[in-house]
Amino acid sequence: MHRPEKFWRTEPDAPFATLLRAVEAHCHPEAYDEAYEDLQSWARDADTEEMRVFKQELRAALRDPSQVPEGALSTAAQYGDGSDEKFLRRLWRDLYGDEPVDPEAG
Template sequence: MRIAGTYCRPEADEDAYDDLKTLARRGDRQEMADFKIDLRKAIVDPSELPEWELYREVQFDDGSTEKFLRRLWRDLYPDEPVPEQR
């Protein structure tokens, strides 16, 4: 979730989230392929994330970690269904 903390935190540049979307759609970087795998795992089982760690980094206002992760997936991979939780 380091990538989310880098591109989604409040202190990030205004265009950082758009940059993340571009990186995610290019798919030519192993780091982004690994991020997608980790994001999928976090959506399927959010209990695997250390409690509040993501919120501290990103300070999302979605209401819950699960909602933030699902929104992030939809924003980054709009042509793919959001993974289902267990």
């Protein structure tokens, strides 16, 4: 199914919408100066439903990046990592360090 560009802004229940909103707000080059650092703090300190959903969606995206609608991550982040998978791996590492993506694997 084709989704409109930046669908996560208007479809809050769309697949990966929480992840994409956070990525756009905190990882995009036009985000405010301390945005990425704020995301790191939020990931480390917050125990909210939104952060639980974000982490769950990030895990799912890492397990199978093809499940994220095509072009959505690159639009949200404008990353320079070369691929969705590389961006997602860097994001996980920056936010959660050595924590395993799959909690049962750790």
